[in-house]
Amino acid sequence: MKVGLFIPCYVDAVYPEVGVACWRLLRHLGLEVDYPAGQTCCGQPMANAGFEDKAVPLARKFEEKFAGFDYIVAPSVSCVAFVRLNYERLLAGHPCATAAKAMDIVEFLHDVVRPAGPLGRFPHKVSLHNSCHGVRELGLSSPSEQHIAPFNKIKDLLSLVEGIEVVEPERKDECCGFGGMFSVEETAVSAQMGLDKLRRHIATGAEYITGPDCACLMHMAGVAKKQGLDIGFKHVVEILAAGL
Amino acid sequence: MSTSHSIKAKAFLKDGKYAEWHDATFWGVRTKRDNMAFGLDEWEQLREKASAIKRHTISHLDEYLEQFAVNAEANGAIVHWAADAAEFNKIVYGILSGHNVRKVVKSKSMLTEECEMNPYLEKRGIEVVETDLGERIIQLKGQKPSHIVMPATHLSHDEVGELFEEKGISDEIGNHDPTYLTYRARLSLRNEFLTAEAGMTGGNFGIATTGDIVVCTNEGNADMSTACPKLHIAAVGLEKIIPDYDCLAVFQRLLARSGTGQPTTTYTSHFRKARCNDGEFHIVLVDNGRSSWIADPDHWEALKCIRCGECMNTCPVYRRSGGYSYSYFIPGPIGINLGMLRNPQEHSGNVSACTLCNSCQSVCPVKIDLGDQVYKWRQKLAEYGTASKSKKMMCDTMSRAFGSESRYNTATGAAHLLNNMPHGLVHCGLNPWAEGHEMMKFPKKPFHKVFEDLEKEDKE
Structure with missing residues (x-):
């Protein structure tokens, strides 16, 4: 199982520690993870603002960057939802493999990995x-x-x-x-x-x-x-x- | 980057205590609705069924309208067809003036609001008396409804008490007890019912197989409006027709539970014929844009709406901005969409009033994709010439930055420099984020830089 880690633009820029936690957790669970270089943004901010056309080149780029993975996993539900629900339409006429593979990390862990044992410790x-x-x-x-x-x-x-x-x-x-x-x-x-x-x-x-x-x-x-x-x-x- | 809605919303929120009360009041209705909805095991099936019935009926509307009209006429009703608001008003005025009506009592109808019928008739010397208590209050106050089901909920009972004193409806000055005020309103309205020459109602549903009009009220005022005067005119939007009574049973279970959290409206009135031998029953079927909206592949499902108002109650933006922050006479999620169908140039200022949280489409008893539709309207603003220039510029800039790895890396790599800029410079009027937020601190290294270290760590 090849997992592509998608760290959305603002997580990359503001919350690198969340990216680190994703990486460590997925590796801890024994998964084969890669973080494709050169990834940026899924296009959601522009599309939700009413400029969907500005998201199309980013969707194409996303398709390229995340080609060949079984799952594309990200710590951001709205970015994942955007890819899953809109990419097929945005990429109309072109093949779209990422929409079906994009998963929020919680969803991925819960539905696919299903860890049974204890994870971290957080006494709060x-x-x-x-x-x-x-x-x-x-x-x-x-x-x-x-x-x-x-x-x-x-x-x-x-x-x-x-x-x-x-x-x-x-x-x-x-x-x-x-x-x-x-x-x-x-x-x-x-x-x-x-x-x-x-x-x-x-x-x-x-x-x-x-x-x-x-x-x-x-x-x-x-x-x-x-x-x-x-x-x-x-x-x-x-x-x-x-x-x- | 402000819009007509955001400007009015900001003003609304200035009175924090009132805004908090407004939010809590409508959230209270949402809670009542939840209690009702969760009392029915088949709730989600009902929603699915209701949506399917509406989709079917709207996509076969020509057949059902014809069936309805034939059956209504067979019952002795006089059926009129109005292509638009102007024709509707003309028809109603024609009927009323033909009967020398000077005063008409009417129950609640958002359609007459849509057609601005009251001022039209009043200009021509016909007094129109609203008989739904909420509608009566705002009529006396010279206001428009702030919500489609609870039109005067934005007012406090003190405001209503003072209004009733000013209009001579209540005579105990300073008594603003709601029970007393309701009693006084009832006395005053009783006289209006008895002296009006015509009654008007809307129609929540028209039943194609029988030609009946079904009106749901909590106050019995539709019955009073039609039981006293001999002349009854029902104003009905084309989309209100449903196939039969089995279908009505589905909507009847959903409407009041969704709208007000009641198992049913107190009165569900069925009108089939004129009230007596010398009475007349007119039904005016109004198009006013509806037939053309059916052809809109993105937005036709807005026509499924049964006007329960629950999308407003659940909408976090409506609750925190009030009905008057929207430019269309129907506010909230359904109002944003219907306003855009009506006139996109005039009502584009409302499409900002949505976080796309989708609570509306999750609560809607007929499953209208309200939030998805708002998203789609936003895509069309450029075409209508109403897109925000600054927002477009921002998106262009973002798109360029995200489209190029080197530009993106430079920007994310340098973001931390903002941390050291003078507070006032970063938190200035040019940065709308800073109005409600303290700026975030950017790390020295974005994740894609940190990742280089992680990879090394992994190899070691």
Whole structure:
């Protein structure tokens, strides 16, 4: 099984430690992983802003960079959802192999690797941030709107971590207000949503907020710092890999 | 990078306490809806079924409309066809003036709002009295609905109390108890019902096999509006026709549970014929753009909407910006989409009001792909000439940077220099991110540089 590690542009630039955690965790689980050089962005920011055409050359580049892998794994649910749900259309007329192979790392670990044994050690109380695209596009957990049997793949994985206590905030999958360009176009609503979300996470008494998407965490961290709110942020992978 | 919605939303959020109350109020409706939805094991099957029925009916609308009209006429109803808002208003005025109507009582109808019927009739000397309590309140206040199901929820009972005092509806000054105010409104409306010469209703559903109009209310005001006056006019959008009563049963289980978190509306009124021998029952079927929207492959499913309003209640942006932040008379996710179908040049300023969180399409009882449609509208703004120039510039720049490895490496490698720039320079008006956020700290080495070390570590 050949795994291609996709570290999206903003994770590369802002959260290299999350990339490191992905690499270490996947290697720890005995997987053959490669990180193709020269990868940049999947094109989602431009497409969500209304300039899908600007994403097409990036989709072509992505196809090239990630040719030949069995799975393409990334620590960012919205980037993965973008590739999976849009690339076939964006690359219309050209072969598209990546859409079907792209997986969020939580989803990949949960559904494909299925680690049985204990993973990292993280003796802290964490509040789980269920990112919208993880919930409603990739199916990482049962959406709060739907009357289906409840499940949560992130929680399942975190149960393999030693010493951890996992809680969820009230309104467990309400959006934090990042939304890519939304955060710079609808600045007031975005910041208010971020603040509301932070308050609910903090109300759980957790020391950290953890989630499957660095973009949500980056947004909330920026709002928290501006508002002087004190809580830590960790990507799920950092917790799974803690101490490995 | 602001839009018409973002500017109004910012103003809305200035009153933090009010904004918090607004958010909590509509989230409360969402919670009530969840309790109802989760009480039915077959909830998701109902949604699927409702969507399928609407898809079928809308794609065979010509047949069902004809069947409906034939059956309604066989019942003695007089059926009219209005191509647009202007024709609708003309038809209604024609019926009313033909009967020398000076006052019409009406139950809630978003279609008459869409056609701006009230001002049209009032200009021609016909008084229109809204009889749904929420609609009556905003009519007296000279406002438009801020939500399609709870049109006056943005007002507090003190505001309503003061309004009723000013209009002479309540006489105990300072008594703003909701029960008292409702009692006074009832007394005042009772008189309107008894003195009006015509009643108007909307139509939640039209049943093709029987020609019936079905109206759902909580206040019984549609019944009062049609039981007192002899003349009844029902305004119905083309997309409201459904095949039969079996289909109605599906929607009836979904509508109130989704809209207000009730198992059903208090009144579900079925109108088949004029109320008595000397009465008349007119049904005006209104197109006003709908038949052309069916041909839009990306957006035709917006026509499935049954106007429950739950997409607004669940929308985190609607709850934090209020109905008046949207330029179209229907706000929230469905309003963004219907506004764009109506007039994209005029309503492009609303498509920013979405994080693409998709809670709306996850909650929608007829499974309209509301969030996906907003995404699609955004792609078309350039074509309409309403795309933001600064946003386009930003995307062009990003696209160039991401398209070239050397440019990308230079940018990510140098990002950490921003950390040392003076705070005021980075957090200035030119950086919209800094309005709500403190800037992130960029690491000295991006991951693709760190990875070189990881590879070495691996080899050792």
